[in-house]
Amino acid sequence: MTTATPPVAIIMGSRSDWPTMKHAADALDRLGVTWAAKVVSAHRTPRRLFDFATSAKTEGYRVIIAGAGGAAHLPGMAASMTELPVLGVPVESKALKGMDSLLSIAQMPGGVPVATLAIGEAGAKNAGILAAQILALSDEALAGRLAAFRAAQTESVHETVED
Numbered sequence: 001m002t003t004a005t006p007p008v009a010i011i012m013g014s015r016s017d018w019p020t021m022k023h024a025a026d027a028l029d030r031l032g033v034t035w036a037a038k039v040v041s042a043h044r045t046p047r048r049l050f051d052f053a054t055s056a057k058t059e060g061y062r063v064i065i066a067g068a069g070g071a072a073h074l075p076g077m078a079a080s081m082t083e084l085p086v087l088g089v090p091v092e093s094k095a096l097k098g099m100d101s102l103l104s105i106a107q108m109p110g111g112v113p114v115a116t117l118a119i120g121e122a123g124a125k126n127a128g129i130l131a132a133q134i135l136a137l138s139d140e141a142l143a144g145r146l147a148a149f150r151a152a153q154t155e156s157v158h159e160t161v162e163d
């Protein structure tokens, strides 16, 4: 039996990135979008990255979320080998608090875009939501779930500072 490829791949440079990247997975779960997560590193597993990125589109993935910290080359290198949209999440690093990750991901040369999110958990969460928004362009049911999510979020923000 073959199982269908989920629309979203969440790749990350190390297992240590998962506590951050899990927030992307949680956002996708909330919106009813399936995903697969893999540890893939441009530095430590270059062949695994090459194999993943060059076959991701034909495998059936539609959006790639790539998280990495420090010298975060993973999102850009993945983007260089696939036409799928790549959403980059800068994972917070110890030494430079994620500024290194952010700049490594954001400062791509013209012609090879990576859509760069905020540093850390909020960036990962937004990557999940943004991936769902991209998929919702051709999925009305998902567009409806996104609208409901936004409405519930708005509803949950009270104007008063006390209950």
Ligand SMILES: Nc1c(C(=O)O)ncn1[C@@H]1O[C@H](COP(=O)(O)O)[C@@H](O)[C@H]1O
Binding pocket: 012, 013, 014, 015, 016, 017, 040, 041, 042, 043, 044, 067, 068, 069, 070, 071, 072, 073, 074, 075, 091
């Ligand atoms: N930035 C990259 C890449 C890459 O860009 O290919 N591979 C691993 N890493 C990052 O190294 C950090 C420390 O990794 P370890 O915790 O495994 O030492 C992680 O945040 C990972 O994303």
